[in-house]
Amino acid sequence: MKKTAILFTVLLSVLQQMKSQNPVVQALLDDVRLDSLTNYVKQLSGEKSVVINGVTDTIKSRHYQNPGNEKAFQFMKQEFIRHGYQIDSMQFSAMGKNLFAIKTGYKYPNRRFMLGAHYDNLPLTTVAPGADDNASGSATVLEAGRVFSNYNFPYTIVFALWDEEEPGLLGSIAYVPTIGSDNDTLLGYVNVDMLGWDSNNDSIADINVRPYGNSLALSSRAQLCNTIYNIKLGLHVVNPGSAATDHAPFWNNNYTAIGIDEEYDNDFNPMWHTPNDVLANFNLSFYQKCAKLAYATIADCARDTINTVGIKEIYKNNLQVKIYPNPFTEKIIVSAEKQNQPISKVILSDCTGRVIFEKQITNAYQEISIQNNLNAGLYFLEVISPNGSFTKKIIKE
Ligand SMILES: [Zn+2]
Structure with a gap:
């Protein structure tokens, strides 16, 4: 991860699981x-x-x-x-x-x-x-x-x-x-x-x-x-x-x-x-x-789907974001690749369009964690920045 990378974490499951023995x-x-x-x-x-x-x-x-x-x-x-x-x-x-x-x-x-x-x-x-x-x-x-x-x-x-x-x-x-x-x-x-x-x-x-x-x-x-x-x-x-x-x-x-x-x-x-x-x-x-x-x-x-996997995705206006891992089991990370392209908001919806999670980002370095036991299935993660936005299909296993 670059030093300038802006990272925040969306935990979609119980964080404690990450700290226990497999x-x-x-x-x-x-x-x-x-x-x-x-x-x-x-x-x-x-x-x-x-x-x-x-x-x-x-x-x-x-x-x-x-x-x-x-x-x-x-x-x-x-x-x-x-x-x-x-x-x-x-x-x-x-x-x-x-x-x-x-x-x-x-x-x-x-x-x-x-x-x-x-x-x-x-x-x-x-x-x-x-x-x-x-x-x-x-x-x-x-x-x-x-x-x-x-x-x-x-x-x-x-x-x-x-x-x-x-x-x-x-x-x-x-x-x-x-x-x-x-x-x-x-x-x-x-x-x-x-x-x-x-x-x-x-x-x-x-x-x-x-x-x-x-x-x-x-x-x-x-x-x-x-x-x-x-x-x-x-x-x-x-x-x-x-x-x-x-x-x-x-x-x-x-x-x-x-x-x-x-x-x-x-x-x-x-x-x-x-x-x-x-x-x-x-x-x-x-x-x-x-x-x-x-x-x-x-x-x-x-x-485990450890978060060392990342695929760089380039979207509108050259916004560079990594969303990984996908599919995921415990947590998914959204990471902006350029400091001058901060992410301002993320919205997670299920396949009926119902919003499950929404977060305004005020501090690019903050870490967000929520406890939300999602069922396995398809979800949509919308990433919004001043430079543009996109929606990504993500899969919970
Ligand atoms: Zn040696």
Whole structure:
């Protein structure tokens, strides 16, 4: 959301619902297992052997120029297939290959949330465990594959594993311009890169965010999830967040994205990019909390019409307004895109023309909330501004 955006909120249902646990998300979080997470870290960092296509092997490095990189790709692909996912991949350079595992939404298959991590690593030595950077994130995505497979979501969820992050975010940079080419809309992306290090045991994680797309709203959602699902991380919101990992290409193309990571600024892992980046250095309780926060954020978004979705609509006199999400379940937001085009009034009517809600706007920044348990169906939202007006069909589910 732009800093100049004028935002007000029309809550058409009980606001308190937004602050309560979703039982499906809570059940999913209860399924997360630390031993499963660490087992994946061990397998990806060479501490434990893997069986790939029936052959026992060890991933000694995931550096993009090391044969272990392809082994890691095959291992992760195999895990997602085992958990019933549809697989896609993207070859973007001679050696570079992104992996995608897709869980198609039962209601909005073309609207996606995405959780991703890079799987390549450093240094370029024969043995490069890269446990924190970024087997921790890759294992988080793999464990998500196991846990999420037991639940269905109205929105599509895509698990992404990026290659060639270390030489310059090459995998995610190659991917982002392809978003929408298959008529899919990306509603939000959560990146995880380094989740294992918390040397002072303060349980503080960073949320890296910048004001692109609806990233600030997604950051707020993650913070809310930390509270309502009792994850017990301390959260340090970094804005402008680090551009040194795979959420950055999403921001650069105005998509909604955040990065959940250990503290890059105050408590950085000194073993980073060395052969000593191993699981033994992890703060395991912190690691599990970070993984849970990533899952809670994605699952809570994908269960619910979270307001990270927005479609810009241009109407009379170039009035630019976003009305989202539509269809909606709990609340709908009307947002003017330009400060010099304030909205002066909104009127909500049912399909017989009966006015259900009407609000004069005197302060562009005010937030309006009403409690109104609308029945499912078609409604009309009229937006009036000094520059013109329009009426939009909206659907309550
Ligand atoms: Zn990394």
